[in-house]
Structures are given as structure tokens and as C-alpha cells.
Amino acid sequence: MELHLAKEFAQNPLAQRASEAVRKCVHCGFCNATCPTYQLLGDEADGPRGRIYLLKQMLESGQADERSRVHLDRCLLCRSCETTCPSGVPYGQLLEAGRNLQAEVLPRSKIQQAKCQVVSALLQQPQPLKTLVGAAQKLRPILPVSLRDQLPEKSLNLARPQQQYPRKMLLLKGCVQSVLAPQTNAATSRVLAKFGITMIEPDAGCCGALKLHTTGHEQGLNSIRRLIDGWWPMVEQGVEAIVFTASGCGVTIKDYGDLLAHDEQYAKKAQRISCLAKDLSQVVQVELRRDSSAIIAGESRRVAFHAPCTLQHGLKLPGVVPAILQQVGHTMVAVPDEHLCCGSAGTYSLFQKELSRKLKVDKQCNLVANAPDVIATANIGCQQHLKSGSKVPLVHWIELLEC
Secondary structure (H helix, E strand, C coil): CCCCCCHHHHHHHHHHHHHHHHHHCCCCCCHHHHCCHHHHCCHHCCHHHHHHHHHHHHHHHCCCCHHHHHHHHHCCCCHHHHHHCCCCCCHHHHHHHHHHHHHCCCCCCCHHHHHHHHHHHHHHHHHHHHHHHHHHCCCCCCCCHHHHCCCCCCCCCCCCCCCCCCCCCCCCCCCHHHHHHCCCHHHHHHHHHCCCEECCCCCCCCCCHHHHCCCCCCHHHHHHHHHHHHHHHHCCCCCCCEEHHHHHHHHHHHHHHHHCCCCCCCHHHHHHHHHEEHHHHHHHHHHHHHHHCCCCCCCCEEEEECCCCHHHHCCCCCCCHHHHHHHHEEEECCCCCCCCCCCCCCCHHHHHHHHHHHHHHHHHHHHHHCCCCEEEEHHHHHHHHHCCCCCCCCEEEEHHHHH
């Protein structure tokens, strides 16, 4: 697609990155076939191709309007279109850059900005969220079911291995997950201990995704720099890998090298972090090849796996988790339309409630279509979103590797 960058954007690295992505598009429309919002709304402007045209207009004119913002905001950033795109358009990077450029030429209202700041502050800092969850736990009996489902269980196995092993890996603590599902990282530490790996879980901060998606590009980059600073001493000490249990965080971490490519102080460090970063499923897959007898499921269960968009489209790891679960003794059941988004999409469920609700209902119906005993997933956002109203237990898949 031909594009002539407006003079206002000529020296802007974000605009240059976006224009390179737009030029790869051949406007074939294959992307619309797998776009959740296009499937729901049937509007060209609510599909990837239409949104790329809107971004092209902004990049060429240096201007934007509220109509284009509505359509860009409706995008889930699920990246399903990337999986089906024959031209390799990096749509996720394009839309993130486009939204930030749009905010420069057409600032959001003060009310919208304040809402984004509040959401970011609440979700990014575990302590305020912990305080809120603690208060909600006391009111649990009188809370609506939709809110009650979001709270962590009262009795959770948070035990960590006492033995230390020579092999060391870093474990991303996470923001929301550390409060609402702390059992995930605890289970990860116990499972990887069976392979002789010690997990180090420093309180280094947020991966940056929340701020990148809510309050702006530069604030997101500052969060990334702080996390890199927190991790770097342990990276220099030679940790094998940086492991993430939430695929949503993982997509952002794997992109650090590109996000900070223009930062002289952090570019090399960011690239190193991206190279070390591995989804938990990649680590377990490799370790099971080395020692397939280390983990055997105590009870074989029928499992429906919800593959988060960030896992299958962002990280390009479709099928890895189901193969692991099957290998240790579980039975996987088919999930219709498994490539479609559940509607969580980070903060999307807070800002696009109706579209998010419709996608959640469809996904829940598909997940239980073949009568599973349990539903497993690989991302805290999807886990919390789908738990609400689910009659089938929903867990992070790593919990199913324990007897």
C-alpha cells in the first residue's frame, strides 16, 4: 500500500514504524475473516483492513477525528489477523503506534484520560488492588456473583520449594496476577523444581503493557526501563531464562528490543531481555523432552484449553500447551472457533463492555460444548474474564501438572 508520510510525522519514530507496517498491506481482506469485531459488527471500519485505511489517512494528513478513534478503540489487539495475513503485516505494532499518534493529534478528553490513569494505577500497583480485594473478601457473601467470581479462593496453595538448585530462572511476578491468582506462580515454582530449576521472583514492577495500552507510549516505556533495571543484576549473574506465566505480558516483553531500539542507554539491554524471555509452556516443553517422567498427572481430566490470543497469535505458540497436558495424561476436548478472542484483551473489558460481553458469552459456550471437567488457560486476563459466570472450574494450565 502506497503511503506518503505527513510532514508533521516525518521525524517521529512511531510514525515511521507505523508507515512501514502500512506499506506491507496489500488490502486483500483475508484478515477480516478472523477478526472478532468484524464478525460481530460487519463494518469494514471495524476490521483490520478498514482500520489500516484509517491509520493511513491519519499518517498522510497529520489529522484524526472521533469517528476513527471509535473504530480504533474497538480493536481487541488480538492479532488473529496477523496469523491469517499473507503479507506479514505487524498489525499489533501498527495499531499500538497508531493509537499513540492519534492521541498526539487528537488528545482524549480530560475525563477519558483520568479514567485511563485510574485503571492503570489500580491494576499496575499490586498494593492498591490488594487493599481493594481484601475489602471485597469481607463483603463476599453479599457481592453480585459476577464480582464474587473475580476474587481469589480463600484457601490457595502458595507453598514454594525450599531446596535451591544450581539452575536459575527469573519469574515475572506480574501485577494483577500476583493479587488475584498468586497460586499460578507458586505452582510454577513447584513444577519447575521437579526439573531441578529454582525460580527467582523479584518484585521488579510491571512489564509495561498496561501503560502502553492505557496512558501512553512514553509512560509504558518508562515502566519497561524500570523493570529492566530491576532484572539486570540477575541477568548479569547468568540466569537461564526470564519466564512469564501470563502470555499477555509475554508479548510485550518479547517486543522490548523493538520498543527501545531508539534508546541508546537501553537498546542492548532490552534486546537481551527479549532474547531471554520465554513463555512457561516453552520451558516445560523442553524440560519434558529431557525428562518425560518428571511429571505425571495424578488424575486424568477432560480439559478444554482456551488459547489466549497473545499465546497463539502474539507469541505464535499454538498447540504447545495442549500437547503438554496430553503428554502428562490429560484428555483434551475440542473447542469450536478456538482462534477467536474471549473479549478480555487487557483493559478492553473495562472500556468496551458490550462487545467484550458478547465475545465472552460466545467463548464460554464453545469451551463447554464438549463437556470438559475443567477449563485451562494461559493468561490472567482471560482467566478472570471467563471465570465470571462459568459453571466449569477455570485454572491456569500449570496447576494441572501437579498431582
